[in-house]
Structures are given as C-alpha cells and as structure tokens.
Amino acid sequence: MLELCSPLNSKLQAGRFGAQGETGIALGGRPVRDLWQIAGWGDFEAAAIEVLSDLGLCGLGSYSLASRAKGRTAWRIAPDKILIENAGNLSDYMSANLATLDLSHARTVILLSGTQARDVLSQLIAIDVTETAFPEGRFLQTGIHHVGVLIQCMGQNAFEIYAPVTWAETVWEVICENAKPFGVEIVAD
Template sequence: MLERRSALEKDLQQGGHEGAKGERGVKLGEVRGWSLVQASGFPDQAASFEAALASLLGASLPARVGDGVSVQGRTVMRVGPEHFWIVGPEKDDLAERLSQTVSPAVGSILPLSHSRTRIFIEGTAAREVLAKGIPIDFDPNVFKLGQFALTGLHHTPVLVHRSAADRYEICAMRTFAHSIWEWFTDAALPVGYDVMR
C-alpha cells in the first residue's frame, strides 16, 4: 500500500509568529493518521443503503445534512441527502467492508483519504481567524460542537468541522493544501500562532 505524504511537509517546518501584543492566540497543524470514505446511496435505494450503513457502523446515522456523530472511533458526517463522509483511523478496513456489504445497485463507496488534507486550528482566537475568510456564523450557539459545513475559502471548496469547543478541522483537496495553509498563517498574524508538528 502506498504511504501518504504530507502536502504540508515544508510548511510545518516553519515556526509560529507572535501576534500584535506578543501573544499566540491559535495553534495550527495538520491532522494525521486518518482515513476518509465517502458512502453514497442512490435516491431510489436510500432506505436500504442507510440501513446497511447503520448496521455496519452499529449506530444511528446523522439525520440532517451538516450533522455528525462519533461512532466507535469514527466520525460520520451527512454531507448530502444520501451521502456520508466517514472519518476513521488510518489503518481502517471500513471501505473494504462497506464495499462487501453495500450492493452496487444500492450505492457506491469511494476512499478519499489520499485526495484530502486536514488542517486544524484551535485556541481562543480560532473563530476570529476563521471568520476572516469563511462565510459561516461561528457563534458557538449557531455552529455547535460536532457540526460541520461545506463551504468555500478563497474559491476553494472546504469542509469545516467543529470537533471541540475551540477546535476546528478544515478538510480540503490536497492540491490546495499549501494555499490554504498560507491563508491561515496570514489570517492568524494579528493574533499570533504556533505551528504544531
């Protein structure tokens, strides 16, 4: 199996930067050691598809687009009416098991791990930095813990997931990783940042 190489390897070698008042209000880094599978059901087979997926995962699926649930070390996100992204550990056999369980007449399974990069930002100033370029209301009463949004950052499609109180994970196409990283480091200059390796 091919080993994944970081699209941000060189970027992560650079140090952080102090903010205007000498502070470092956020931490930036790359999420490592994960897998991503897209599971999609066909509209006329949605009930069968979702039942098979829920049975294999051993839990109820998120009911609404934008919601995510944690299940046995995985995060299941409903990204569309019959579409789910499942984030799990790096050495996960979920894609293979789903392919064996879900009939091609019911839905499709697509591993996406190698095509995506996940960047995290955490800290008390994370919402302030994100609000500079992502058109989401980051108020904690609106964008709640566990929720995510498919949106854009400088004309680049991204998925933003609120994974903890002051932590957000941004999943983007690998080819845009460097540009997105540069945007984050520029946007975080006023509040300061540390780079986590």
C-alpha cells in the same frame, strides 16, 4: 514502496509567527484515516443505513451535526451522500444502490485552534461561527479562498478543516496569513 507524505509537509514546521506576545492561534495538521464516501440512487437510504449500523452509527444523520460512535465520524453532506472517517474498507458494500469511494488520499486535515480561532474563521467565511451558531459537534461545508472544505467544530475553540490535498497548501497559506495578526504557533507532530 511508495512513502505517503502529507501535502502540508513543507508547511508543518514548528515555530511562532506573526504578532508577538501570547499566541491566539495554533495550527497543525493530520492525515485523514480511512475516509470513505457512500453515495447512491433509488433506495440509497436503506442501503446507507445498513452500512452505518454495521459501523455502529445510528440513522442517516443531519446535514449539520456529525454522527460519532466507536471512533468513527459520519457527515451527511447531501441527501444521498455520506462521508465516514475511520470506516475501514467499505468496498464490499458496493451495490446497485450504493457506490463506495475511498477518499483517504484525497483529503487532509488542517487543525485550527486557540482563543482566536473563531475570529480567524469569521475572516475566512461569510457564516456565523459564534459559539451559539456553530457549537461543538456541528459541521459545515463551505469555501475558503474558493476551495471547497468541510469544517468540523471539535470544541469551544477547536476546528478540523478537511481540505482537498491538491489545494491544501493554498488553504493553509490563507489561514496562516489571516491568523498572523493574532500570533500563530505551528504545531508539528
């Protein structure tokens, strides 16, 4: 039996790094849970709404605000593409109008939090991430060190960064290097 392990296993070693004193940043990780992409052509919207309502989610959602219900999260990442976490198995919804794709093993989540989390983000991406412009519940798709990521704001100073597993170590290292001047605590499970 294959044992699945996080691409960040070698990085998730608890400890303190960087500047001394109070730590402004906490870094951690978690695996994604049943992350599915639904995409389509033609009558995508009707087909997608059927899937979403079966999962307890309302409407197609917006391009910047995540939809949440029953422990599930949906992100409308393009006009005809939606990502859903905690979706269970969506393969039965495959049809002429809808393609379903299991991305659970293709993404991992980096947890970035702490009083200086927004300062670190603003060093990494050229987007306004102040609390007014990027409040809780909002998400954005961008690149960190030229790696495409989705960043979900989870609270005042907490973010989840969905990165491709093949580039997760690179993204982690870039975040960690930028966070060191603020003092970093790595939180392992």
